[in-house]
Amino acid sequence: xxxxxxxxxxxxxxxxxxxxxxxxxxxxxxxxxxxxxxxxxxxxxxxxxxxxxxxxxxxxxxxxxxxxxxxxxxxxxxxxxxxxxxxxxxxxxxxxxxxxxxxxxxxxxxxxxxxxxxxxxxxxxxxxxxxxxxxxxxxxxxxxxxxxxxxxxxxxxxxxxxxxxxxxxxxxxxxxxxxxxxxxxxxxxxxxxxxxxxxxxxxxxxxxxxxxxxxxxxxxxxxxxxxxxxxxxxxxxxxxxxxxxxxxxxxxxxxxxxxxxxxxxxxxxxxxxxxxxxxxxxxxxxxxxxxxxxxxxxxxxxxxxxxxxxxxxxxxxxxxxxxxxxxxxxxxxxxxxxxxxxxxxxxxxxxxxxxxxxxxxxxxxxxxxxxxxxxxxxxxxxxxxxxxxxxxxxxxxxxxxxxxxxxxxxxxxxxxxxxxxxxxxx
Amino acid sequence: xxxxxxxxxxxxxxxxxxxxxxxxxxxxxxxxxxxxxxxxxxxxxxxxxxxxxxxxxxxxxxxxxxxxxxxxxxxxxxxxxxxxxxxxxxxxxxxxxxxxxxxxxxxxxxxxxxxxxxxxxxxxxxxxxxxxxxxxxxxxxxxxxxxxxxxxxxxxxxxxxxxxxxxxxxxxxxxxxxxxxxxxxxxxxxxxxxxxxxxxxxxxxxxxxxxxxxxxxxxxxxxxxxxxxxxxxxxxxxxxxxxxxxxxxxxxxxxxxxxxxxxxxxxxxxxxxxxxxxxxxxxxxxxxxxxxxxxxxxxxxxxxxxxxxxxxxxxxxxxxxxxxxxxxxxxxxxxxxxxxxxxxxxxxxxxxxxxxxxxxxxxxxxxxxxxxxxxxxxxxxxxxxxxxxxxxxxxxxxxxxxxxxxxxxxxxxxxxxxxxxxxxxx
Numbered sequence: 001x002x003x004x005x006x007x008x009x010x011x012x013x014x015x016x017x018x019x020x021x022x023x024x025x026x027x028x029x030x031x032x033x034x035x036x037x038x039x040x041x042x043x044x045x046x047x048x049x050x051x052x053x054x055x056x057x058x059x060x061x062x063x064x065x066x067x068x069x070x071x072x073x074x075x076x077x078x079x080x081x082x083x084x085x086x087x088x089x090x091x092x093x094x095x096x097x098x099x100x101x102x103x104x105x106x107x108x109x110x111x112x113x114x115x116x117x118x119x120x121x122x123x124x125x126x127x128x129x130x131x132x133x134x135x136x137x138x139x140x141x142x143x144x145x146x147x148x149x150x151x152x153x154x155x156x157x158x159x160x161x162x163x164x165x166x167x168x169x170x171x172x173x174x175x176x177x178x179x180x181x182x183x184x185x186x187x188x189x190x191x192x193x194x195x196x197x198x199x200x201x202x203x204x205x206x207x208x209x210x211x212x213x214x215x216x217x218x219x220x221x222x223x224x225x226x227x228x229x230x231x232x233x234x235x236x237x238x239x240x241x242x243x244x245x246x247x248x249x250x251x252x253x254x255x256x257x258x259x260x261x262x263x264x265x266x267x268x269x270x271x272x273x274x275x276x277x278x279x280x281x282x283x284x285x286x287x288x289x290x291x292x293x294x295x296x297x298x299x300x301x302x303x304x305x306x307x308x309x310x311x312x313x314x315x316x317x318x319x320x321x322x323x324x325x326x327x328x329x330x331x332x333x334x335x336x337x338x339x340x341x342x343x344x345x346x347x348x349x350x351x352x353x354x355x356x357x358x359x360x361x362x363x364x365x366x367x368x369x370x371x372x373x374x375x376x377x378x379x380x381x382x383x384x385x386x387x388x389x390x391x392x393x394x395x396x397x398x399x400x401x402x403x404x405x406x407x408x409x410x411x412x413x414x415x416x417x418x419x420x421x422x423x424x425x426x
Numbered sequence: 427x428x429x430x431x432x433x434x435x436x437x438x439x440x441x442x443x444x445x446x447x448x449x450x451x452x453x454x455x456x457x458x459x460x461x462x463x464x465x466x467x468x469x470x471x472x473x474x475x476x477x478x479x480x481x482x483x484x485x486x487x488x489x490x491x492x493x494x495x496x497x498x499x500x501x502x503x504x505x506x507x508x509x510x511x512x513x514x515x516x517x518x519x520x521x522x523x524x525x526x527x528x529x530x531x532x533x534x535x536x537x538x539x540x541x542x543x544x545x546x547x548x549x550x551x552x553x554x555x556x557x558x559x560x561x562x563x564x565x566x567x568x569x570x571x572x573x574x575x576x577x578x579x580x581x582x583x584x585x586x587x588x589x590x591x592x593x594x595x596x597x598x599x600x601x602x603x604x605x606x607x608x609x610x611x612x613x614x615x616x617x618x619x620x621x622x623x624x625x626x627x628x629x630x631x632x633x634x635x636x637x638x639x640x641x642x643x644x645x646x647x648x649x650x651x652x653x654x655x656x657x658x659x660x661x662x663x664x665x666x667x668x669x670x671x672x673x674x675x676x677x678x679x680x681x682x683x684x685x686x687x688x689x690x691x692x693x694x695x696x697x698x699x700x701x702x703x704x705x706x707x708x709x710x711x712x713x714x715x716x717x718x719x720x721x722x723x724x725x726x727x728x729x730x731x732x733x734x735x736x737x738x739x740x741x742x743x744x745x746x747x748x749x750x751x752x753x754x755x756x757x758x759x760x761x762x763x764x765x766x767x768x769x770x771x772x773x774x775x776x777x778x779x780x781x782x783x784x785x786x787x788x789x790x791x792x793x794x795x796x797x798x799x800x801x802x803x804x805x806x807x808x809x810x811x812x813x814x815x816x817x818x819x820x821x822x823x824x825x826x827x828x829x830x831x832x833x834x835x836x837x838x839x840x841x842x843x844x845x846x847x848x849x850x851x852x
Binding site: 075076077079080091092093094095101105106107108109110111112113114115116117118133134136137139140142143144147172173175176179193194252253259260261262268271272275276278279280281282283284286287288291293294295296297298299300301302303304305306307308310311321322323324325327328330332334335336337339340343344345346348349351352354355356358359360363364376406407408409411412413415416418419420421422423 | 501518599710747753758775781784786
């Protein structure tokens with residue numbers, strides 16, 4: 001569950017446009033807005049292919065018994081969601097036998113060479129993710145690592161260790177996988193990359209990581225059933241309307257703030273979801289991320305006393321910790337922290353959050369939107385994904401743009417292909 | 427070496443204020459500006475205590491033979507610089523026996539509990555870093571992990587496995603270490619936290635990580651000797667003047683862009699250095715980070731087509747890769763990427779950078795400052811640190827603030843202490 005608290009946002013209820021929300025709700029529901037070919041994510045938590053899901057579970061289980069490392073090869077929406085889920089649900093220092101390592105999201109020769117060296121002699125598998133199979137970054141990473149895996153495991157064994165997530169019927173990666181005998185799972189045609197983490201793009205690697213994906217779907221379905229109101233009582237719409245109201249007041253950037261290190265890549269995933277959906281036609285809030293307490297001791301000074309009306313903060317506040325410890329009593333009390341003895345870390349962190357909100361909002365005159373979030377687990381991950389996907393649909397339409405395309409991403413690709421002499425490009 | 431290229435910045439030379447640069451150079455040189463008690467970093471690369479350095483080397487070597495994991499406990503400047511150096515120099519998938527894990531930079535109970543669980547039965551040491559020893563976040567993390575280490579190793583052995591980096595003569599951590607028999611190294615009084623990575627704060631953990639810190643100092647000295655001009659031919663000043671000129675044109679935020687995953691925490695370190703130095707009195711660029719190619723497929727859309735005159739980009743462009751690989755020729759060429767076969771990843775990445783700069787600057791009308799940077803190694807890390815430290819001194823004075831204090835960081839702490847009932851605070 002996510003509850004939106006605007007008590008510290010400096011917004012008056014009247015500034016949120018309930019009528020516009022109602023109109024756009026109809027547009028989403030009747031699929032009559034711009035980009036309506038890409039609304040597959042709305043029904044997906046219940047509409048996905050159950051046979052394919054069962055098949056994915058079998059393949060993932062078999063893979064878990066054969067490898068120690070899964071290298072996923074993908075970029076953008078084929079990278080951030082997987083990492084966001086894995087780090088949020090398993091945490092940063094987990095003891096599961098399978099480690100996920102990412103590739104295909106960089107062309108750094110140093111990174112690729114070092115990864116290749118690191119994988120020598122290790123038991124690894126590959127999950128390559130690309131709708132077309134012709135994207136340069138994952139394409140050249142796959143060429144390198146596929147060759148290495150075949151050299152290390154032999155060509156027959158490699159067929160059991162490589163899985164492709166790609167288009168269901170055509171494209172370069174589908175053809176390659178069919179010819180070479182690699183299993184494939186399907187990226188739906190009506191769900192864009194940044195909305196794809198609940199499709200096989202995310203679900204297959206997470207199954208290999210040993211994560212309970214049934215619970216992820218359970219959470220997404222719960223969100224789908226909870227977030228049905230056509231007005232501001234719908235919490236996803238309330239968040240969308242609040243950020244739009246601040247945007248209309250002149251704010252340029254929204255900082256998503258977490259107090260949990262393992263949520264850092266949730267913020268990165270959110271940055272793509274909102275930045276790529278809304279940053280067009282000269283519009284859109286610049287999405288940025290802060291991880292507190294770390295960034296209280298780096299960006300905190302700017303937040304407290306820098307220019308106003310540039311950035312506002314949206315805080316994800318966790319209600320229940322997964323693990324908890326209490327501060328030890330120390331007889332000597334050299335550090336003077338005995339006043340905290342017996343208190344749990346979670347209790348202290350919660351108080352810190354209140355103190356920071358008060359400092360930033362009252363002394364700093366910086367609006368804070370609070371998202372009250374239940375817990376960092378599989379089910380709540382599913383809930384969070386659906387919440388933000390619905391919110392960005394509402395928010396993008398409120399801004400007057402098509403939230404489901406990304407025309408600007410092509411410009412650098414065309415430039416690059418031209419400079420690299422790709423056949424047929426001039 | 428770092429060379430500043432303004433060809434794509436949309437700035438005319440006349441917009442850079444050479445006279446102001448000359449005036450401020452005198453202020454820095456004669457130590458006559460605001461915050462001049464904290465200019466110790468200027469001479470530090472040559473002025474540091476050689477006896478203490480030799481002692482650190484001995485202790486670090488001994489520690490390397492006894493542990494597999496070094497947990498550093500620190501926040502802000504006692505965290506980001508260490509991680510920035512470790513990841514840039516050793517890379518993300520290195521094979522050195524010592525792993526560094528960070529703590530004390532979060533109060534997340536989930537993180538601390540999971541880390542504690544992870545360390546059970548493992549051979550670990552602790553490097554606790556705090557000038558005062560009373561900062562809450564590292565303080566409570568140290569209480570927890572110190573107890574665990576003593577339980578796992580016994581109280582006598584633990585004395586060899588715990589090192590404190592703290593004030594030279596007083597403070598809670600100094601007292602604690604003396605009483606309990608832990609070795610200490612000194613944080614100089616005239617160097618602030620965000621400028622401290624070349625002091626024992628950074629150098630001791632990096633020695634334990636097996637990094638050649640002699641080379642780091644060599645690079646810092648090279649920068650100190652190179653960056654001596656009193657005008658815009660000084661590359662650090664040129665960068666400072668360029669970002670100030672864009673700030674004066676109305677830009678709100680500067681995105682530091684890297685194409686190397688292992689430079690991600692250089693960007694985080696830079697964010698603290700610039701954000702905490704300049705974000706005061708209602709002034710300062712909001713510092714933010716982007717890691718390409720990843721973020722080309724997330725923030726790229728916003729950068730290409732979002733609002734203008736909000737963000738400008740500063741690109742760190744690496745001249746020479748550490749490792750390099752070439753793209754394999756594939757007989758079948760299903761992915762259509764054979765036009766890249768035989769080209770090195772570094773060559774492709776360099777062309778990609780040109781293509782992106784052209785797309786962002788010409789199609790996107792977004793100014794780009796290019797920092798041409800030699801190589802990701804120990805020596806160049808030292809150079810980079812000194813370059814940015816000198817740049818922020820110039821830049822902060824140009825903005826008319828004291829770049830060496832951080833008054834705003836105290837507000838949340840006071841709030842938190844009040845809410846937590848700290849004795850003597852009301």
